[in-house]
Structures are given as C-alpha cells and as structure tokens.
Amino acid sequence: MASSKIDDPRVIEFDVRTDEMLINMGPQHPSTHGVLRLVLRTDGEVVSDVEPHIGYLHRCAEKIGENLTARQWIPYTDRMDYLAAMNMNLGWSLVIEKMLEYDLPERGRHLRVIISEMGRIASHLVAMGTYGLDLGSFTPFLYGFREREKILNLFEEACGARLTYSYLTPGGATADLPADWTGKCRQFLAEFKEVIPELHTLLTTNSIFVSRTAGIGVMSAKMAIDYGCTGPVLRGSGVYHDLRFHGEERYTEMYDGYVFDVICADPATGKYPESNYEFHGDSLDYPEIPRQAVLGDCWHRFYVRMLEVVQSVRLVEQAIEKYEATSGDWGTPIKLVQKLPVKEAYMETEAPRGQMGFYVVGNGDSIPWRVRARSSSFCNLSVTAPLCQGILLADIPAIVGSLDVVMGEIDR
C-alpha cells in the first residue's frame, strides 16, 4: 500500500503501522491550488498532522533579479501571483519609484487605481470559483470565469496580454488606456451587478456550503498576526488592517479622495460595515451571516472576499470618473537602464491575496544588488500546519482553499 518514496526510516515505520496512514496529497492534485504537496498523517478520516512541502514551482526569480535592470524584471513579477499580475507589477513599480523618489502624475495614479482594482475583482472571482470547485460545486466556477473573461478582454485591449501583463511599470504604465476603454469598463460593471447576487445564492448562503465552511479552520486574530497572515485571511479574523488605508504614504496617496470601506467585522459584535453603496440605483445588500459561522473561520474569509469585490467595483467607478476628469500624462516609464542609487527600499502593497512586499537593494548600477519578493501566500500557507490538526480529511481543501494561495508567489 505504500506509495510514498520517503527514505527516512522513521517515516517507513509510520507507514507500516496500521493505526496511522501517511497520505500524500501530492504535487498533482485537483484541489491543492497548484503544485503543493501536503503530507498528511491520518487515522481514517481524521488528520493528525499536515506538513506542506513547497518549492515545486521555484524559478529563481530573485537570483535572476540580480542580473536584470529594474524594468526588465517586471515580467518576473507577473509570474509570481499570476492571477493578480497587475497588482504584482504595481508593487514592484512602487518600490522602484520609492527608491528613485519619483512621483507619478495624477492621471497615472487614477489609472493605477482602475487597473489594480479590476485586477482585484478578477483575482477574487478565481478565488471564489476555485473554492466552490474544491467543495464540489462546479457551476460558480464557470460563472466567475465568465465574468473574468470580460475583465481579461478589457486588459487585453489595454496592454495586449490576458494573464501576464507587464503593464504597470516604474514610472507609470507602458501605454495609456485606449480611447473607448472606460466606456466598456462601465458596461462591464453594469453587467457584473447582476451576477453578484447569483454568486451569493450559489455559494455564500447555500446551506451545504455553509455547513462545509462555517466553524472550520477557525483562526484567532492573534494567531493570524503571529503567522504573518495578511489580506482577507487577516481581515476574516476580525483584524482591521488594510494597506490601502494604513500602509505607507506612497501607496495610500494613490487612494486619496476615494470613498470605500475596509471589509472587516467588528470583533465585539461580529458584524460587518453596512453596505451603504448604491450600485447603479440598486443598493447592493450584503447577505446575512449564518448562525454557525465563527469569526476567523473559512466562511468569513470567503465572505470578506465577496464583499471586497463590491468595494472594488465602487473604487473602479470613482477612478474612472477621476481618470476621465484629469488630463495630462499617464506616466511614461523610466529609462530601461535607469541607474539605481546606493540605497535600499522596501514597500508593501495590498494585493488581492494579502500584503505583497518587494525589497530592493541598489548599488549605483542599473542592475539591483538584491531583489526580494515577500509574498502574502507564503505566510498564509504557513498557517496550514497548526490549523489542520485534528480535522477531517474533507476539510483540508476547505481550509487551503479559504487561504487562497497561489504557488507562483510562494515559490517565486
């Protein structure tokens, strides 16, 4: 019955014992969100220990960064969190601009808000769809992807690519948005409004979905902070922290003048901020929180993502208006061989999956001395081991899916 090839004698002994099974949810598995290997020790259905093994997608991006100029390294950021590539580009662009102390013209800032929030919607649609898929519900996946197709079509018009864009560069963006892009974007948002309640019916309020996710994988706020979890994972545990409000000034000034809510439940009452947002004349009410949901469980993490999508739509609408109202330069990119000063800079941005940080050390050359990407999923995944002790086997996809990890940014 042994299908694992671990040579460690202790492991072989475990494998032969009849009371515990060593199961490999191997790198190839439909529900591990990429090439993640989870080694489980189970007693029948009850899992006693989970050990994640990563590194199957390690492509040495950081080493490569020591041989390329700042602008040349942007495609590598695309391929980290490939589902939210625009936000990765934004993070890298911001850190290089921080190092060069370069400020973007206003129109470029609004452009960046439009693009990164559309990227956030696209990323959350995948997160929601694949989470449903993990739990056995096939239809929301396709509904989510249908909407994502529209977003990708818009991105293709803007920069020519559907998945790995390399659009936002240090200095601005590679090109301005096409002439009728904002009109099409508005049309997409109008259509999207109809889909959001459908997705809530299919997943958020579905009683089977609730029974699979409510009360599962409960993570306290302290544990979340201790393990470095960020993004919806952190806010799902009731910690009020969003870099778009609380981050560095260079990042928060991008969102100056925008009205939106940080989706986070008040730990005392367990309630989320009221939806005081009118979407094309209809108010978009948030669905009720089910009885069984505990703050910090999988359901809340999922719920935060669903609500963030609405806030992103709100931001895109405001950004489109501001973008159209502002004239001027959209932000031309810096020189390809721009020399970096002998300084170092670190910058974190609020990517859809959490806080994505880039650290760059310059040494006067156009090629950086050291490049480091600190990904949100790396820390989010590390919480799997303590969370998955003593649960049932079927809960593992539920928990890993709620953390919404992308192996590209974990392994880089």
Place this chain on the structure above:
Amino acid sequence: MSDIPLVSELRLKFGEGIIDVNLEAIDEWVEVNPDVLVEVCQFLKEAEGFRFDMCNSITVVDYLHTDPKKAAKVDWEPHLEVVYHLSSIATKLTLVLKVKIPRWKNGVEGDLPTVPSVAGVWATADWHEREAYDLSGVNFLGHPNLKRILCPDDWEGYPLRKDYEMPLEYHGIRGR
C-alpha cells in the same frame, strides 16, 4: 514617522547591543548585535507604544564582489546582512532591523554563520528563516525545523550567494 524615541529606548535598554542606526535611509534601520537579537525582538513585540507584532519579511543580502576590481572600489568587507522588516498592526509603525554576520563562521569555508532564531517570537519567522537558510546559507540557532524549503532536500550549495555556482548535474539532470 519618527523613530527617535524608539531608538533612544532601544539604546537605553540594550546599550551595546545596538551597534548602528541609520535614520537617513529611505527605510530607517537599526543594526543589532546578534547576541541580543532575540531580546530586542521580544521587547519590540511587547513594548507598549511599539508592539511590532508582525514580522513582514526576513531577507539575507550577500555583500561580496567576486570581481576583485569592483571589490576594491567599495568600502565594506564581504559579509552577510540579515534584514528584518517589522511592522505593527496596532500602531502602524514600521521598522527595519539588521544583523551583520560574516560569510562563513570563523572564516572556515562551509561552516554556516549563525544567528539566533526569532521563530519563538513571531511564528511567521519559521518559514522565512527556512528560506534564508535554504537560499543564503545562514544557520538559525534554536529554529524548530531548519530544513530546506524551496530547493530539494538534498541540494548542495546556497543559491543566492554571490559566489554560488550551479552544479554540473543533479540526479542525472544537467545543470549547466
């Protein structure tokens, strides 16, 4: 974001442990003696007014010029720097800690330099330190599970070091 009260408190408490401070850098950093690293981190995590409860990232930067001509132009000796980026959810402050260590322990090539592990202070440091060990070859003393994380378990060498050469072959697969 004024760090000066922070720095003065640190100097007050740890004195010699705080080797250097640079407040003019883009992100102000404090260089710490590795011997007092864990205490400093514990203090930073718990002290009222600071409460750096999140360790964002642990990076190891290798300062070595393999080309002797370039090495002659810089004013630093070859060394490794372990850079800790910290932030506080409660107070929204950020801080950078640095620890400078030699590239090899006691100059013996192959002996990894040591730094005490802060995995006991922040649980997230567990995986970050494993990555630092894996890619840059820093031995974290007191780490619960110091194994390679990104490279395979039987990989030899520390890829992110400046003098690293890719092996010619790995299990029959050609390296270069």
Place this chain on the structure above:
Amino acid sequence: MADFVNHILTLEDSWIGYIVAALVAAVLILHVVAVGALLFIWMERKISGRIQDRLGPTRVGGKFGWLQTLADGIKLIAKEDVTPDLADKFLFKIAPYVGLAASYAAFIALPFADGVVGQHVNTAVFFVLAVLGLEVFSVILAGYSSGSKWSLFGAMREAAQVVSYEVPLGMCVVVPVMICGTMNLTTIANMQAGFFTNWLVFNDPFTFLTAIVYFTCATAGVNRAPFDLAEAESELVAGFHTEYSGLRWSLFFMAEYSSMFIVAALASILFFGGSHGPIPIADVLGLLSLDNLGSSDPAFHVFNEDGGGFFASLNLEIAIARFLGVANLLLKGTIGVTVMMWVRWSFPRLRIDQVMTMCLKYCVPLAAVGFLGATAWQALDLPTGNSLMNSPRYSHHELWTADDSESAVEEASSNEVQTPHEDDTHAAAKAVKLKTVPVSVVKGGGR
C-alpha cells in the same frame, strides 16, 4: 412469451421456448441499459453545460452532439488496459463487472408497462432493492484492489454511505407497499391507473413527504451529488475509480447511470403511477380499459396463442397501449434522472460525517414519521387523492387477488355496478380491501 415461442415452434412446453424468451428479454433490457446510458451521459453533458452557461457537446452527430457518447465510448474501448503494479489483478478486473451486473439485474423485475417485465416477480420491490444493494460490492472491490490509498478511502466512504442509506430507503419504500398491500410492482403501478390524483404521492401528505425522502435517499444510494464523496474529484482525485481507465472505467460509469435510472423508475412506479400517466390515455383512446389491467384473461395477451400467422396473432390495441405505457415510464424515469443531474450541478458536496448525520438524524426519523403517518391515514380512513376524484383504486386490486373464486369476482362486479360517483364506492372498496389477503398471487397479463 415462452408459451408463444413454443407455439410458434410447435413444441409442447419445451425448454427452448423459455431460453428464447429469456434471451429476448435480456437483449431488450441490455438495450435499455446501454442506450439509456448513452442518452443520460449526453443529457448530463448538455444539462450541465446549460446550467454552467455553456453549450456542451455540439459536434459529433450534428448540431446537438447526439453521438458524442458513442464516440467517447469507442475511444475508451480503444485505450490501453492499464493495471497498477500493486493491484490485486483478479479483483481489480472483476470489480466493474460486478457493479454492472448488479445494476442490470435489477432491471429484470422492473415493469416497464402493465405486463412488460423481464420476469414477473411477485416480491419485485424486495428483489430490486436487494439487487441494487449488491452494487456496493463493486465499489469496495475496486477501492481495495487498486492498491492505492486514495481508492481505499473512496471505497470506505462509499460502503458506509450506501449501507446506511439503505435503511431509510427501505422504510420509504414500505409506505407504498403498505398502502397497496402488495410487493408486486406491476400491481402497485396498476393501482395508480387513471388520473394523476390516483398517484400514491397525492394519497396523503405523509406519502408526499415519503416520496421526497425517498428521492433524497435514492440520490445518496447511487452516489450522486451532493452525496458523491466516494468519487469526490477535488479531494480524492477520483476516489475508488482513480486507477481505472478505458473500458473498465466506462463500465463503472454505465453502472452508475443505470442505477440512477432504476431508482428514478422505481420512484415513479411506487409514487408517480409508473407507466400510467397523468391522464389514462389508453383508456381514452379505447385501447385498453382500466378495468382490464393486470387481467390474466388470454384476451388481453399481446400475442394471441391461437390465430394463424405472426401478425394476425398480434393484438394491436393492447400492444399500442403497452407501448405507450413503456414510453411513459421511460419519460418519468428520465425526468427523475434529470432532477438528479440538476441537483448535482447546483450544490457543493457534503462531508462524510455530514452525510451520515443527514441519514441518521434526518432521513430515518422523517421516513419513520412518513410511515406512521401514512399508516394512520389509512387506518383512520381519511380522504385520499383518489377518493377526492372518486376513482376506485382497490377495485383493480380486488380483480387480481381473486384466485378465480366466484365470490371475489361477484364482489368485484357488484362494485363496478355501484361505481358511478357515490360515496358508497369508497366504503365498498375499503370493505373489499379489508377482506383481501395482503400477499396476493397476481396473474399478470401477457407472458
């Protein structure tokens, strides 16, 4: 049928006739199973496509992809036969056949119309449930013999689930058996002949509840979503059939779809009138009177034993009536299967402990309540669906329980005289019913 064959071959009660009759029945049922599987797989792909806002197969066999399943079947047959190293070879190879045999055998006792059965089994309900329960063996064999932990997981879950759900399933099935007083599926179906108010599902609220619980337990019993964790793709790769490919895998698939059809057809016979539609078409068209259902009178055999030549001996009206009945049952079964597919593509999957909780804490008590309620309803003689329309149900029953004794026939005919719209009818029918012995020997028409 056997007698007819013997007559054709001018043999007297020979075994040849029986063999030929059995072969014909077997081939016909094989067609139902195979073509049914073909149709259902195509339907599933189209329905799932439409639910997911896409088209489904559109190329093979014209615009709607009718022949897609056939093409896939040919491809699967042509695949390499792979058996894992660690597998127990014999058990690994035999497992899909066990499943298919179990599914197929249950069709033997399923009446497609009045008198159109593979083999008249008096305790057909019992037979079908028992044979369907054998399907779990194939899953356990497959999971165990695959030599993979994932398959074993799937098999263990499946065994626990199916065996547990047989309890509420049995309890739900007992309700129509109790109301009709017989286990013979043909009789149960015939007793619901007439307008749809005669259907047992409208008999009383408890039977309605029982029908719903039955459908849920049946879905769980054939491992369809939301109870499909035995083959849960996203957790266990493919559960118990992970290691199967090619023809063996397609046999598992066929067994699953034919089981789905059986439980849906069983639901329609037990609760929804079987081959008797919402309106009694055969009666309306004058093809076969309701009073002559289930009659053993040779006049109502499709193939008359006397009369020269093959076509002259064909009683066309009866044949058309029976054909309509078969079409009706197939349609109802297909609707049941469609509902199962609809549910599958809409809901996420339940966890195994939630499945067990659902069975033991919800389905079993509900089935028990349904049973008690239905019994009480009958005992207290409260108004039922058919009594509201004044259509006699038990008169038919009476007709067949008669072992041709005169008293019974007299009672039946006197009942018929009083039939038109009088309250006595119901009382008389009830009086008649109370006299009959529950276990009856039915001389089904048309052998």
